[in-house]
Amino acid sequence: MTAHIGTATSRVDGRAKVTGAAKYAAEFTAPDLAFGVVVSATIPKGRIVSIDAGRACAVEGVIDVLTHANRIRMADKDEAYRDEVAPEDGAPYRPLYDDRVHFNFQPVALVVAEDEDTARFAATLVDIRYHTEEFATDLHARREQAFKVDKPVKPRGDATKALSGASVRHDADYGVPIEYHNPMELYGSTVLWREGGKLVVYDKTQGVQNVQRYVCGVFELKEGDVQVMSPFVGGAFGSGLRPQYQVVLAAMAALKLKRAVRVVLSRAQMYGLCYRPATIERLALGAREDGTLAALTHEAIAMTSQHEAFSRNDIGWGEVLYASANSRATHRLAKLDVPTPGDMRAPGAASGVYGLECAMDELAVALKMDPLALRLRCYSDRDQDKDLPFSSKRLKECYQQGADAFGWSKRSPKPRSMRDGRELVGWGMASGAWEAMQMPFATRIVMTANGHVEVASATSDIGTGTYTIMAQVAAEMLGVPLDSITVKLGDSTLPKAPVEGGSWTAASISHAIVNAADDIRAELLKIAFTMQDSPLQGLSAEEVTLADGAVMAIADRSRSVPMADIMRHGGMDRIEKERGSEFENDDQHAHNTHSAIFAEVKVDEELGVIRVTRIVSAVAAGRILNTKTAASQIMGGVVMGVGMALHEEATIDHRFGRIMNANVAEYHMPVNADIHDIRVIFVDEEDRIINKMGIKGVGEIGIVGVPAAIANAVYHATGKRVRDLPITLDKLLG
Amino acid sequence: MNNFDYVRACDVAEAVKMKAATPHAKFIAGGTNLIDLMKYHVEQPRRLIDISRLPLTAVEETSAGGVRIGALVPNSTLAYHSLIESRYPLLASAILAGASAQLRNMASTGGNLLQRTRCAYFYDVATPCNKRTPGAGCSATGGLNRNHAILGASADCIATHPSDMCVALAALNATVQVTGAQGERAIPFADFHRLPGDRPDLDNTLRADEIILAVVLPPQGFAANHSYLKLRDRLSYAFALVSVAAALELDGGRIGEARLALGGVAHKPWRNEAAENALRGQAPGHEAFGRAADILLKDAKHVAHNAFKVPLARRAIIRTLTQAASGTPQIQSIKTIR
Numbered sequence A: 001m002t003a004h005i006g007t008a009t010s011r012v013d014g015r016a017k018v019t020g021a022a023k024y025a026a027e028f029t030a031p032d033l034a035f036g037v038v039v040s041a042t043i044p045k046g047r048i049v050s051i052d053a054g055r056a057c058a059v060e061g062v063i064d065v066l067t068h069a070n071r072i073r074m075a076d077k078d079e080a081y082r083d084e085v086a087p088e089d090g091a092p093y094r095p096l097y098d099d100r101v102h103f104n105f106q107p108v109a110l111v112v113a114e115d116e117d118t119a120r121f122a123a124t125l126v127d128i129r130y131h132t133e134e135f136a137t138d139l140h141a142r143r144e145q146a147f148k149v150d151k152p153v154k155p156r157g158d159a160t161k162a163l164s165g166a167s168v169r170h171d172a173d174y175g176v177p178i179e180y181h182n183p184m185e186l187y188g189s190t191v192l193w194r195e196g197g198k199l200v201v202y203d204k205t206q207g208v209q210n211v212q213r214y215v216c217g218v219f220e221l222k223e224g225d226v227q228v229m230s231p232f233v234g235g236a237f238g239s240g241l242r243p244q245y246q247v248v249l250a251a252m253a254a255l256k257l258k259r260a261v262r263v264v265l266s267r268a269q270m271y272g273l274c275y276r277p278a279t280i281e282r283l284a285l286g287a288r289e290d291g292t293l294a295a296l297t298h299e300a301i302a303m304t305s306q307h308e309a310f311s312r313n314d315i316g317w318g319e320v321l322y323a324s325a326n327s328r329a330t331h332r333l334a335k336l337d338v339p340t341p342g343d344m345r346a347p348g349a350a351s352g353v354y355g356l357e358c359a360m361d362e363l364a365v366a367l368k369m370d371p372l373a374l375r376l377r378c379y380s381d382r383d384q385d386k387d388l389p390f391s392s393k394r395l396k397e398c399y400q401q402g403a404d405a406f407g408w409s410k411r412s413p414k415p416r417s418m419r420d421g422r423e424l425v426g427w428g429m430a431s432g433a434w435e436a437m438q439m440p441f442a443t444r445i446v447m448t449a450n451g452h453v454e455v456a457s458a459t460s461d462i463g464t465g466t467y468t469i470m471a472q473v474a475a476e477m478l479g480v481p482l483d484s485i486t487v488k489l490g491d492s493t494l495p496k497a498p499v500e501g502g503s504w505t506a507a508s509i510s511h512a513i514v515n516a517a518d519d520i521r522a523e524l525l526k527i528a529f530t531m532q533d534s535p536l537q538g539l540s541a542e543e544v545t546l547a548d549g550a551v552m553a554i555a556d557r558s559r560s561v562p563m564a565d566i567m568r569h570g571g572m573d574r575i576e577k578e579r580g581s582e583f584e585n586d587d588q589h590a591h592n593t594h595s596a597i598f599a600e601v602k603v604d605e606e607l608g609v610i611r612v613t614r615i616v617s618a619v620a621a622g623r624i625l626n627t628k629t630a631a632s633q634i635m636g637g638v639v640m641g642v643g644m645a646l647h648e649e650a651t652i653d654h655r656f657g658r659i660m661n662a663n664v665a666e667y668h669m670p671v672n673a674d675i676h677d678i679r680v681i682f683v684d685e686e687d688r689i690i691n692k693m694g695i696k697g698v699g700e701i702g703i704v705g706v707p708a709a710i711a712n713a714v715y716h717a718t719g720k721r722v723r724d725l726p727i728t729l730d731k732l733l734g
Numbered sequence B: 001m002n003n004f005d006y007v008r009a010c011d012v013a014e015a016v017k018m019k020a021a022t023p024h025a026k027f028i029a030g031g032t033n034l035i036d037l038m039k040y041h042v043e044q045p046r047r048l049i050d051i052s053r054l055p056l057t058a059v060e061e062t063s064a065g066g067v068r069i070g071a072l073v074p075n076s077t078l079a080y081h082s083l084i085e086s087r088y089p090l091l092a093s094a095i096l097a098g099a100s101a102q103l104r105n106m107a108s109t110g111g112n113l114l115q116r117t118r119c120a121y122f123y124d125v126a127t128p129c130n131k132r133t134p135g136a137g138c139s140a141t142g143g144l145n146r147n148h149a150i151l152g153a154s155a156d157c158i159a160t161h162p163s164d165m166c167v168a169l170a171a172l173n174a175t176v177q178v179t180g181a182q183g184e185r186a187i188p189f190a191d192f193h194r195l196p197g198d199r200p201d202l203d204n205t206l207r208a209d210e211i212i213l214a215v216v217l218p219p220q221g222f223a224a225n226h227s228y229l230k231l232r233d234r235l236s237y238a239f240a241l242v243s244v245a246a247a248l249e250l251d252g253g254r255i256g257e258a259r260l261a262l263g264g265v266a267h268k269p270w271r272n273e274a275a276e277n278a279l280r281g282q283a284p285g286h287e288a289f290g291r292a293a294d295i296l297l298k299d300a301k302h303v304a305h306n307a308f309k310v311p312l313a314r315r316a317i318i319r320t321l322t323q324a325a326s327g328t329p330q331i332q333s334i335k336t337i338r
């Protein structure tokens, strides 16, 4: 039997991707395809006074200019716009709905033409007049007006008192700026119009069924009238969880013009979509002389839009990581005239743990303790807030294996005490945590008599490797080779799946596949055991296995019947089974993934130039389905963490309420030269509680803790503590 | 992008004629800057005159012992050309510090000289900018100006010139050969780019009807003692916050000829005669280098977000001169600063 689960399997869609055979949303076409180009608002708040599209319409090849004034009918209830990921509170933004401008770069018109260049040119001729209203885009200026939002984390004990009585205290603000996902693929939708007003939508999204319901809701269409497909996604990192406005505009144009329409955003327009909100993470820690925590308080102040209250769990990660007798955590939101923030890789945790883990480092300095020793001193076997044990938490092993691989024991504790030639060397570490979630997913498996297997679900693969792990799990469960398996996903007509987010897809889809495969196996065995002259006669279901395309006796592999023969015997062309992932509701444990990150930086002291020369990330995330794609996820998370630490920041000119570096030349992300040695370690973690297969998911944990480990290393190298990200060289000068 | 038509020039004379005949026409070489600006509606030429196939691609020795670089020599070809690598390694190094390999393959020598500032307001037509629209106001002065000038700025514009290559060319005392309706002329590098003054819309002294033919390097290349150091917000593929080109002639433990040019600090590659004079005759070392830096930065003025550039420039000058003096120039592919 060939093992598939747990191996380093290359992507099954890799060849299609590198050869260009894989088609993305904006690559689908139709004979009657028209092209829409978005005109974006240039003010952050106000009203559209007039739109003069005369000159644009006069350009040969222009078909129409859609605006709020001439749009087709759209739903008028907020409910229709509230997709599966929308914040509960607030009124979702309605693209091209009325004359209100809620944020800069908001779409205000769509120019549709016979070809893309004409549309792009004509879009420059649309003359829009605005009435600008007073606006605010600066979180720091609105900090005092931030209001408290309900979060599940409950206060424990009396943190204020414990803090004031603590022998060692640390209290500081840590700043995370606005960050953008910047996936390589631009947001785009191609909408085909079918007779009777039905739509086939190719969209860049992390959830085809979410978009399908949304488009039906917005345009009041029947469920069967809209099919949404997204077979390949060129990165999303959370930006594609909610339907983005280009799909509304493309669908609106298709419905109005009764023809196919494609809309692709420009890179600059991508900065009018969602983003990681800027936050101020205020941490206060109080400890006894021995390092044990007496108090832990975390107050997060984050930005949101005027129209929706978006927030995630920045706070509460201390409850997962550390024991503290007293704790308090609050989350506040400041409303600004900006688009609603959204999920970006490890939303909440990436920012919150940055603050927490820098604060722990500063506490270690104050206590004159080794930062790793402090983490171990404060280690918690229980989720403090839920007061529950973990289904598994091999974080101690992460610390140990990470520290060994890194050589942490050789660290000289004093800042500025390690050098390599001219450069100061700094070693820093941090812990990471993320949730291990699972959701109801459904899968359909079809096995055909020629040995082919199709596995299908409406989930998506945003580059994470979902195609591959689906094939691996099916191959292993059904005993067929990987290349006999076709995976279908990213189609709203396939069995039900939620958006691909939260790192829940691998665990969820795997269990659905196992369940469906079990049903297929049962069907095969039923016939196999009753076949005349079957070499399997007399065996029970437990005594046989599916392998090499056959059902065979575990004890004697020569006793086997090819599945094709079984199906022929049963007179079946195909066996089709659809099943869901069925998870028991475990309220007796906390479910998390954990990590320990060790970072080495080298800093040119005089010039402030920082190089991140080594990162070791040791991760405990249950059973790893594919060591290759999983390691790539962690590595990608580390790279993104380097960006968060040193490079990424969307800069707003608050006088214009406008992002001034809305392009990838000036919004810096790490380039090859910024990335050196990254070592990923998966700590063995058998979790028999969380789910049958012990899977947790790895899409997000990789970034958590990385910015803190780097910031702590920079402090260790230089003796300078920079708390506001990104740590650019100017902040180290002087 | 606006609508434009496109013509291709067969020879230089035709290119010049075409340019003179059409107002709002633009030459296009590699297109790496012009097309970006057109996409942002900053440049809206009615006509593009493609000069990319003109025979201006030679790198050849001049009778005076220097090297003449055709205006259409790609940046990458130039950086790896044996004459440049061996005799003008400062120039090779500065080119390799800029942009990315793909861009350098497309970018031409002439286009590099004429690339426009990266000031964010200049690029965003939704905000006022004197350089784009004279008289509209300068958004950077009271706005985001971390990348802006500390030397030679004016009340109307505080933008910087973004080129790395030009910093080396300034240090090497290159001349720019151009031709136009009124015939050929040679512009000393120091006079090619201008300070913003009250005409920030004018980046340089090239006339509207003129085309760049070549850049000519004088014989002295400072191959033994030079360095180009670029400081930026990531380790590659970002414009300079501050960059320094240093070239020294060392003569029995004393500095002879000295050149010092800075990028990222002004509307043009910045040189200061007094600072260079202060180096001549001195023993190379921290003290002399610091003095030169102080002279060069004496009139430095910062705005809200770029104060750091003053000490950064000082340290960078000292470091680059140290690298140059010790014959250990910064190597662009190695990110450790020597």
Ligand SMILES: Cc1cc2nc3c(=O)[nH]c(=O)nc-3n(C[C@H](O)[C@H](O)[C@H](O)COP(=O)(O)OP(=O)(O)OC[C@H]3O[C@@H](n4cnc5c(N)ncnc54)[C@H](O)[C@@H]3O)c2cc1C
Residues within 6 Å of the ligand: A665, B026, B027, B028, B029, B030, B031, B032, B033, B034, B035, B036, B051, B071, B072, B075, B097, B098, B099, B100, B103, B106, B107, B108, B109, B110, B111, B112, B113, B114, B115, B162, B163, B164, B165, B210, B211, B212, B213, B237, B238, B239, B240
């Ligand atoms: C993302 C990005 C990063 C970059 N990073 C850097 C960097 O770090 N350092 C750096 O130095 N540069 C950098 N560059 C700029 C790059 O070096 C320039 O864009 C390039 O040198 C321009 O050359 P080109 O031939 O493409 O010019 P084009 O775009 O073709 O032309 C630019 C201008 O020059 C004019 N022109 C061109 N040739 C002639 C001629 N012979 N005579 C008269 N006029 C002419 C054109 O009309 C146009 O106005 C970067 C560019 C980009 C896009």
Ligand code: SF4
Residues within 6 Å of the ligand: B117, B119, B120, B121, B122, B128, B129, B130, B131, B132, B137, B138, B139, B140, B141, B156, B157, B158, B159, B200
């Ligand atoms: S600095 Fe110059 S380029 Fe920038 S906004 Fe001011 S005038 Fe325009």
